[in-house]
Each structure stands twice: as C-alpha cells, then as structure tokens.
Amino acid sequence: MLKLSQQLYDAIRQHGEETYPHECCGVLLGRSTDSLQEVEAAIRAGNTRTDSAHNRYQIAPQELVRIQRMGRERGLDIVGFYHSHPDHPAQWSKTDFAEAHWLSCSYVITAVEKGVAQKTNSFFLAGSTEEDKSFQDEEITVSRFAAERC
Known part of the structure; x- marks a missing residue:
C-alpha cells in the first residue's frame, strides 16, 4: 500500500497538469516496510527526454543522486517515482516496465x-532481480497528515 497526504497527492497531479502535453516526473521520499510505502516528500524532477517527452520520461542520474542524498540527510529513502501519461490511461506501459529498475x-x-x-x-x-520483476497493482491511501512538497 502507498500512503501519502492529500497535499502530496494533489501536488503530483498538479505537476502533470503543469507539464502537459509532456510527461512530468518526480521522486517519492519516505519510509518503507514490508507492506507499506509511506511518502513524506514528493520531489519534482526535470524530464530530460527531448526526443519523446510527450510519452516518455527520464530523470538525469545526477538529479537522482542529488535527491537521494537529500532524502538521506532527512532520514528518508527513495520509496517510489511518479510520472504522468498525457492523454493516455494511468496504466504502466511496456516502456515503463522495461525502464523500472528500483525493486x-x-x-x-x-x-x-x-x-x-x-x-x-x-x-x-x-521481485528480487531484473529477470523476475513484476508490477503489482498497489492501493493508494490518501490521508490528511502533513507532508512536504518540493
């Protein structure tokens, strides 16, 4: 289950609206247990895809490292990522799956x-390796607790 505040949920959705017709992307920082990803911050990232930004996204490695360090300084880990699908369903694509590496x-x-x-x-x-990874539908729980938007 993914748990986040209404503020973060709204911020993620707003980011998608602001970047339309291109995909937005960002990193979710928080804490993770076996069955719960608790998001405490949603960090906007730049979409570095210039060839196909309307249906692909990429976060620059340097930016990802910077965000990961920022999280560690706060005692948080990367617990997820977000992006938008302009004029397409909120369902992962073959490309999304192929480019997902954070088990x-x-x-x-x-x-x-x-x-x-x-x-x-x-x-x-x-999954435990690239060979046996799989996407599983995950419930989103939106709560009123305070969180950070960056």
Whole structure:
C-alpha cells in the first residue's frame, strides 16, 4: 500500500497538469516496510527526454543522486517515482516496465486528459532481480497528515 497526504497527492497531479502535453516526473521520499510505502516528500524532477517527452520520461542520474542524498540527510529513502501519461490511461506501459529498475518501489502514474488530471494509480515493483520483476497493482491511501512538497 502507498500512503501519502492529500497535499502530496494533489501536488503530483498538479505537476502533470503543469507539464502537459509532456510527461512530468518526480521522486517519492519516505519510509518503507514490508507492506507499506509511506511518502513524506514528493520531489519534482526535470524530464530530460527531448526526443519523446510527450510519452516518455527520464530523470538525469545526477538529479537522482542529488535527491537521494537529500532524502538521506532527512532520514528518508527513495520509496517510489511518479510520472504522468498525457492523454493516455494511468496504466504502466511496456516502456515503463522495461525502464523500472528500483525493486520494492512504487511507481505512480497519473492520466492527464486535455490538461486535466484524471485517474492516478500506483504499481509496486516486486521481485528480487531484473529477470523476475513484476508490477503489482498497489492501493493508494490518501490521508490528511502533513507532508512536504518540493
């Protein structure tokens, strides 16, 4: 299960609306247990895909390292990633799966239709290796506890 505040949930969806018709992307920082990813911060990242930003995203390695260090300084880990699907369903694609390498992390996708956020879904990347990884549907629980938006 993915747990986050209403503020973070709204911020993720707003990010998708702001970058439409391109995909937005970001990193989720928080704490993880066997059955719960508790998000405490959603960090916006730049989409470095210039060839196909309307249907692909990529976070620069340097930016990912910077965000990971920021999280560690706060006692947080990377527990997931988010991105938008402009004018496409909030369902992972073959490319999303092929480019997902952070096992035991959540991958949140928001469908943005004509500039307006619609459905938001989360998928947990299960498995212990690249060969046996799989996406599992993950419940999103939105609560009122305070969180940070960066």
